[in-house]
Amino acid sequence: MRWDIFCQIVDNYGDAGVCWRLARSLSSLHQQEVRIFCDDLPTLNLIASGTDASVKEHIDIQPWEASFSNARHPVQTPNVVIEAFGCDLPERYLAGLFIAPVKPIIINLEYLSAEPWILDFHGKASPQSHGISKYFFFPGFQNEAGGILIDPVPSDGEVSKANIPTALKETWSKLRANAKRISVFCYPGAPLRKWLENLGSLNEDIDVLLTHGHAEQLSLYGQQAFQLPSNLQLLSIPFVSQDEYDWVLSQCDFNIVRGEDSFVRAQLAGKPFIWHIYPQEDRAHEVKLAAFLDLYLEEADQELRLAIISAMTWTMPSEWFGMLNQWSIYAKDWRTQLLKKQGDGGLAARLLRFTS
Numbered sequence: 001m002r003w004d005i006f007c008q009i010v011d012n013y014g015d016a017g018v019c020w021r022l023a024r025s026l027s028s029l030h031q032q033e034v035r036i037f038c039d040d041l042p043t044l045n046l047i048a049s050g051t052d053a054s055v056k057e058h059i060d061i062q063p064w065e066a067s068f069s070n071a072r073h074p075v076q077t078p079n080v081v082i083e084a085f086g087c088d089l090p091e092r093y094l095a096g097l098f099i100a101p102v103k104p105i106i107i108n109l110e111y112l113s114a115e116p117w118i119l120d121f122h123g124k125a126s127p128q129s130h131g132i133s134k135y136f137f138f139p140g141f142q143n144e145a146g147g148i149l150i151d152p153v154p155s156d157g158e159v160s161k162a163n164i165p166t167a168l169k170e171t172w173s174k175l176r177a178n179a180k181r182i183s184v185f186c187y188p189g190a191p192l193r194k195w196l197e198n199l200g201s202l203n204e205d206i207d208v209l210l211t212h213g214h215a216e217q218l219s220l221y222g223q224q225a226f227q228l229p230s231n232l233q234l235l236s237i238p239f240v241s242q243d244e245y246d247w248v249l250s251q252c253d254f255n256i257v258r259g260e261d262s263f264v265r266a267q268l269a270g271k272p273f274i275w276h277i278y279p280q281e282d283r284a285h286e287v288k289l290a291a292f293l294d295l296y297l298e299e300a301d302q303e304l305r306l307a308i309i310s311a312m313t314w315t316m317p318s319e320w321f322g323m324l325n326q327w328s329i330y331a332k333d334w335r336t337q338l339l340k341k342q343g344d345g346g347l348a349a350r351l352l353r354f355t356s
């Protein structure tokens with residue numbers, strides 16, 4: 001089948017991250033023909049840059065306007081059109097679909113959520129005055145939801161420590177052999193300075209990898225004196241490709257992640273993590289986080305449950321860090337269970353079955 005994915009980048013990297021992961025899954029695992037129309041090609045290309053060339057060459061990445069500019073891209077009706085995160089299709093592209101002899105199915109790909117209500121809406125029709133069939137598709141953890149994007153599935157055992165991405169070689173040479181390793185990718189609202197200072201009260205060395213922009217954003221190295229605890233080493237890493245970032249997650253003992261895609265990747269890395277969920281004005285993110293924790297903590301004993309809830313709500317690490325070993329075992333187990341539940345191929349496979 002032919003697929004057109006529309007990706008409009010509102011802010012951050014998540015829109016491009018999810019669209020790219022979906023495109024590569026459909027193409028490389030399911031041999032689908034995929035085009036992506038994106039309004040921010042530099043961001044998309046950066047995220048996609050580490051993907052194997054043999055996968056990339058089969059995905060047609062196009063600027064947004066190419067979807068309706070006949071001169072550049074003759075109208076070629078796909079079988080499925082994806083509106084990622086409910087973005088509006090360009091009017092001229094939509095007009096092209098009206099006159100197409102065979103109409104595609106339009107899918108409104110929603111945000112990932114563990115909330116139970118999504119099950120009532122997943123797969124439901126969204127009647128349109130133009131008459132082209134459109135459906136809601138809700139990614140989710142439950143069997144009845146749209147699944148999660150699991151491609152590429154990280155290897156079962158330990159990911160090779162040796163394959164250090166070129167962009168990270170210098171940083172990696174500075175890591176201390178016996179130090180715990182934490183990666184940080186969160187939103188500006190996190191109490192990160194206080195959190196890092198609190199790591200100083202722990203009786204072990206810790207290397208902290210700040211992903212692109214964090215050091216500057218938090219002026220950790222600036223004049224506002226940041227009392228760098230002596231057991232702590234802060235290292236900034238550049239923005240790397242999606243696959244390279246996956247590798248970073250696999251090499252850390254603990255990850256702070258955010259949004260949607262890095263949140264899933266942290267789980268698939270099988271490591272403990274803080275999910276700094278995207279803040280929403282009506283505090284809807286708190287409900288979403290609670291819904292996820294309900295699922296994530298189903299098998300945890302009371303002590304671990306309290307430790308994880310504390311961590312996820314930004315209680316200082318001195319309160320829960322002692323539970324890290326138990327959490328690490330639990331996180332590996334969660335990964336195994338997650339992959340088992342998504343054993344049908346996850347979101348890409350469910351989407352394919354839904355639209356076929």
Ligand SMILES: Cc1cn([C@H]2C[C@H](O)[C@@H](COP(=O)(O)OP(=O)(O)O[C@H]3O[C@@H](C)[C@H](O)[C@@H](O)[C@H]3O)O2)c(=O)[nH]c1=O
Pocket residue numbers: 010011012013014015016017018046047111185211212238239240241242243245258259260261262263278
């Ligand atoms: C740090 C880093 C991330 N990444 C990738 C991983 C992910 O695919 C992507 C980050 O996406 P997310 O984790 O989803 O976080 P985000 O904050 O960038 O995106 C968010 O944007 C909001 C507008 C949405 O509402 C959120 O749901 C979410 O998608 O960037 C890299 O490729 N290299 C890197 O160095």
